[in-house]
Amino acid sequence: MPEPGSKKYDTRRARLRKEAERSGISDQNVDAAAKETLRQEPAGRRGGPKTERGRGPKGERPEND
Numbered sequence: 001m002p003e004p005g006s007k008k009y010d011t012r013r014a015r016l017r018k019e020a021e022r023s024g025i026s027d028q029n030v031d032a033a034a035k036e037t038l039r040q041e042p043a044g045r046r047g048g049p050k051t052e053r054g055r056g057p058k059g060e061r062p063e064n065d
Helices: 007-021 029-042
Strands: none
Touching: 007 029
């Protein structure tokens, strides 16, 4: 699942909303249905530093990471 706030997340949410509208869910409940579907998808990679450089200066990194 893409991270909330990312472009992929927004694109996936918009597609889910459109599918829900087509399946007959009322306009008021479409957003909640899309959010619930995204929440139930398996989580991919967790947030946080994705590279060594993203962890910060070497002298300031926690020892037990």
